[in-house]
Amino acid sequence: MIDTIIISGGNIQNGFALDFLKKRIEESRGEKITLVAADKGMEWFMKNREFIPDLAIGDFDSLSEEGQKYMESLKGPEIIRLKPEKDDSDTQSAVNQMIRKGAKDILILGATGTRLDHVLANLGLLSMGKEQGVRIAIADQWNYITLAESGTILHREEQFGKYVSFFTVGGDVTGLTLRGFKYPLNGYHLTVEDSGLTASNEISEETAEILYESGQLLMIMSRD
Amino acid sequence: MIDTIIISGGNIQNGFALDFLKKRIEESRGEKITLVAADKGMEWFMKNREFIPDLAIGDFDSLSEEGQKYMESLKGPEIIRLKPEKDDSDTQSAVNQMIRKGAKDILILGATGTRLDHVLANLGLLSMGKEQGVRIAIADQWNYITLAESGTILHREEQFGKYVSFFTVGGDVTGLTLRGFKYPLNGYHLTVEDSGLTASNEISEETAEILYESGQLLMIMSRD
Numbered sequence: 001m002i003d004t005i006i007i008s009g010g011n012i013q014n015g016f017a018l019d020f021l022k023k024r025i026e027e028s029r030g031e032k033i034t035l036v037a038a039d040k041g042m043e044w045f046m047k048n049r050e051f052i053p054d055l056a057i058g059d060f061d062s063l064s065e066e067g068q069k070y071m072e073s074l075k076g077p078e079i080i081r082l083k084p085e086k087d088d089s090d091t092q093s094a095v096n097q098m099i100r101k102g103a104k105d106i107l108i109l110g111a112t113g114t115r116l117d118h119v120l121a122n123l124g125l126l127s128m129g130k131e132q133g134v135r136i137a138i139a140d141q142w143n144y145i146t147l148a149e150s151g152t153i154l155h156r157e158e159q160f161g162k163y164v165s166f167f168t169v170g171g172d173v174t175g176l177t178l179r180g181f182k183y184p185l186n187g188y189h190l191t192v193e194d195s196g197l198t199a200s201n202e203i204s205e206e207t208a209e210i211l212y213e214s215g216q217l218l219m220i221m222s223r224d
Numbered sequence: 225m226i227d228t229i230i231i232s233g234g235n236i237q238n239g240f241a242l243d244f245l246k247k248r249i250e251e252s253r254g255e256k257i258t259l260v261a262a263d264k265g266m267e268w269f270m271k272n273r274e275f276i277p278d279l280a281i282g283d284f285d286s287l288s289e290e291g292q293k294y295m296e297s298l299k300g301p302e303i304i305r306l307k308p309e310k311d312d313s314d315t316q317s318a319v320n321q322m323i324r325k326g327a328k329d330i331l332i333l334g335a336t337g338t339r340l341d342h343v344l345a346n347l348g349l350l351s352m353g354k355e356q357g358v359r360i361a362i363a364d365q366w367n368y369i370t371l372a373e374s375g376t377i378l379h380r381e382e383q384f385g386k387y388v389s390f391f392t393v394g395g396d397v398t399g400l401t402l403r404g405f406k407y408p409l410n411g412y413h414l415t416v417e418d419s420g421l422t423a424s425n426e427i428s429e430e431t432a433e434i435l436y437e438s439g440q441l442l443m444i445m446s447r448d
Contacts, residue, residue, distance in 0.1 A: 092420045114366045116336065116343070117389035117423050117444045124391070124419025131417055142338045165341035167348070170416035171395040190441075192394035194357055195348025196316045199341050216416075218340045 002137075004103040005033055007053070008091045008122075009035025009062055011113035016141040018048060020109065021198045035096060037077070039063055039090035041110055046070040053077045057094045059084040089118070097124050097135065105135045114138045127169055127216060148219040154180075156203040161223025164208075166190070166198040173215035181206030190215075227360075228327040229257055231277070232315045232334035233264025233286055234342060236241070240365040241333050243274060248331070260322060263287055263314035265334055270294040281318045283308040313342070319349050323358050335362045349439060350391055373444035376434045378404075380427040385447025388432075390414070390422040397439035403418045404432030413441075 002024055007017070037045050039058025045051055046067055056071055057080040063071070070077065080095055080206060089112055094200055098106060108130065111122040126147050129136035135147040144160035147169065154164065164181070166173075173190040182202040190198060210217070226248055231241070233283070249257055261269050262281025269275055270291055272274050280295055281304040287295070295303065306317055314337055322330060330353065334347040339392040346362060351358035361370040368384035371393070378388065390397075397414040414422060434441070 048390045083436045089423065091422055102381060112340065112402060113363075115446050115448065117446050119340070120391050120444070121389070121423035122443075124416055127415075127419075133365045140338075145340065159233045165345070167341075167344050170392065177374065193353075194343045194347055195351075196313055198314065199345035201225065218344075219264045220344070222339050222341050224339065 001031060002105045002107045002165065003033060004096045004097045004098050004106045005021060005051065006036040006038055006098065006106060006108045007041035007044045007089065008110035009107055012044055013112040013141040014047065017044065020139060022094060034049060034098065034103070036094050038094035042071050044055045044110065049182060055080065057097055058082060058090040067179045068106045075094045089121060091122055092125060095129065099132055099134050103134060108136065111138045112143065130216065132177055142222055144221040146219055148210050148217045150212045154203055156206055160221040163200045163202060163222045165220045165222065166201055167195055167218040168192050169216040169218045173212050173217050175213030175216050177211040180205035225255060226257060226329045226331045228260060228302050228322045230260040230262055230315065230318045230322065230330060230332045231265035231268045232332055234261045234334045234337035236268055236334040237365040241268065241417045244333065244363060245275065254279065258322065258327070262318035266295050267291045268334065277407045279304065281321055282306060282314040296342065297320065312343060315346055316349060318390040318426060319360065323356055328356060329359045332360065333364070336364045336367065352374045366446055368445040370443055372441045374434065374435050374436045378427055379433045380430055383427060387424045387426060389424055389444045389446065391419055391442040392416050393440040393442045395439055397436050397441050399437030401435040404429035
């Protein structure tokens with residue numbers, strides 16, 4: 001169950017983010033979900049004042065003056081100011097901070113957009129989290145992105161969007177078996193060169209199963 | 225030197241694509257650049273009639289009726305119709321076809337967009353091309369993406385955008401040395417977990433140099 005939602009400063013589709021946040025809070029049934037504004041992500045909270053972040057983190061050099069004022073007007077959130085010259089992005093700093101605070105299941109909104117370098121750096125966070133036993137997912141209006149463990153069962157009823165795609169991360173994925181999909185696989189050795197092969201698959205049964213032997217498997221559920 | 229430009233059906237920024245195409249044709253100094261419409265990419269040619277594709281390829285199920293009519297009205301292009309049920313995406317089919325025809329340096333426009341599964345499948349084409357000795361790059365208004373060979377020299381004057389980012393592809397990159405950059409590296413062992421480390425670098429000298437020992441290195445030049 002998601003315990004932390006980080007709102008970052010990338011492209012954010014407001015209607016989607018609002019619905020998504022409300023649904024997650026509903027599903028949590030009273031379990032606390034920590035809301036975090038990563039730098040410019042504060043502007044989303046400024047637009048959607050029903051949600052107050054528990055933590056704001058960043059060097060705030062990308063946050064507008066209006067956003068800074070709004071942040072300072074809030075009594076609630078803990079504010080962590082980072083030095084402007086740093087190795088980590090604001091999103092990465094927010095993730096690291098929350099892992100230090102004990103987060104185990106983090107969802108990031110606003111981590112996608114037109115700058116593909118930012119997107120790929122954020123995808124790298126999924127592997128960084130996994131190394132530390134923390135589940136991280138990235139969502140936007142069109143994509144729900146996470147690392148799928150071997151043994152993952154997907155329920156068609158609950159899936160995000162129509163398509164399910166798989167990609168290798170950091171090396172090959174061996175023995176990939178996909179059951180209950182339109183295009184099944186059996187013990188396939190997946191490399192980055194054949195990324196097209198496992199893109200835009202669809203769940204064809206009530207449930208679908210993902211199995212593999214070694215490697216890291218990125219899963220993207222998507223819709224147009 | 226680019227010998228082939230493929231226009232795909234992803235998001236395309238028309239002004240950018242026009243300028244980019246004109247500049248590449250100017251730079252080619254009379255050497256033929258083959259223009260390819262991958263399925264819905266034909267709609268870009270329909271909007272920009274000064275360019276006629278040499279080849280149109282796809283199952284054309286994503287091409288509008290208007291686009292189909294325009295394609296059929298053209299006398300020039302070779303048209304390759306694929307079966308609708310297929311393993312490869314339209315972009316991948318176009319790339320494979322052009323490699324079979326002897327292309328050595330392919331640029332793809334319209335290969336990015338909101339569907340991240342499509343974007344990652346298209347990034348996989350860069351590695352697929354490299355395996356066959358073909359250089360492939362993907363460009364849009366904000367990103368110029370390619371695999372950088374060890375020994376690559378970048379000239380600040382000619383760079384696309386302000387930022388240069390590096391990512392591992394298909395496994396670790398060993399012995400990564402970056403010279404002439406704001407954040408230099410010396411013999412670094414780069415993994416997917418530290419993708420943030422090599423994101424948003426900048427060229428700080430007249431020229432910058434990229435060296436590494438093994439692996440594949442994805443380079444993204446980007447601007448806001």
